[in-house]
Amino acid sequence: ASSNTTYTMFNQAYEQLHNNAHITFRKEYDQVWRAQYLAMHSTDQGGPFRDSVTCICSDICSTRLSLFILCPNGRTNSGLNDDRWIPNIFPPNESIPNRIKKQYQFIGQLMGMAIRKKHYLYLKFSSLLWKQLVREQITIEDIENIDVQSFTMINEMEKTIKQNNSSIDTNEFLSSILDELRFEVVSSNGQTYELVPNGKHIPIAISNFKDY
Incomplete structure (x- = not known):
């Protein structure tokens, strides 16, 4: 981990709490850890604890950690929900590092603690992620709401196909757009x-556009 990651509030909490979080986060008292800031010698009566929770949430939805990334709308400054964060992408043919898995698990344990203790976690996740967490059906609109540019071309092509399904000009128009696309x-x-x-070698054509 980089030094920036090492000294985040999230990482400090993770290193000190994750091994026993399944026990300590379920205890009856509201304040499940005590926060002590450098150069502050006051006893934690709740203020530093609440502030540490806020800082942890801020770290989670930031570039200080690699667990979540800003949604495409945020990176392109387009569409809605441009301040929402989504889980980082890991190559499908590689296993996610065990430490990363445990950090995601720790975030889930923080959520469980917050629900039980009625603490507020300001996590700027997309609705798509929240739906997955509560097992609600994901819709095309949920994806489009965080990645509008990816759907602009697809929506335009579908609209053109519906309007002029058999037009030669339409076929030529679509072919010119699809020429550079692959699966x-x-x-x-x-x-x-x-x-x-082998999708990088399969061109997109009008005949297989719906599959794409």
């Missing part, structure tokens, strides 16, 4: 992944 996608972190095996 691959650019993820939210800017990496390109194949949608199907």
Whole structure:
């Protein structure tokens, strides 16, 4: 981990609390840890604890950690929800490092603690992520709400196909757009992944556009 990550409030809390969080976060008292700031010698009666929770949430939704990234709308400064954060993307053919998994688990334990203790966690996650956490159905609109640019071209092509399904001019127009596309996608972190095996070599055509 970089020095910036090491000295975040989240990392300090994780290192000191994650091993026993499944026990300590379930205890009856509201304040499940005591926070002590350097150069502050007062007893933690709740103020430093609440401030530490706020700082932890701020770290989670920031570039100080690599657990979450700003949604595409935020990075392109377009559309709605440009201040929402989504989980970072990891290559599908590689396993997620165990430490990263444990840090995600720790965030879940913080959420559970907050629900039980009625603490407020200011986590700027997208609605898509919240829906996944409560097992609600994900819709196309949920994705479009955080990545409007990815849907602009698709929506325009679908609209054109519906309006002029058999037009020669339409076919030529679509072919000119589809010519450079392949069965691959650019993820939210800017990496390109194949949608199907060998997808980078499969061109998009009018005949397979719906599959794409």
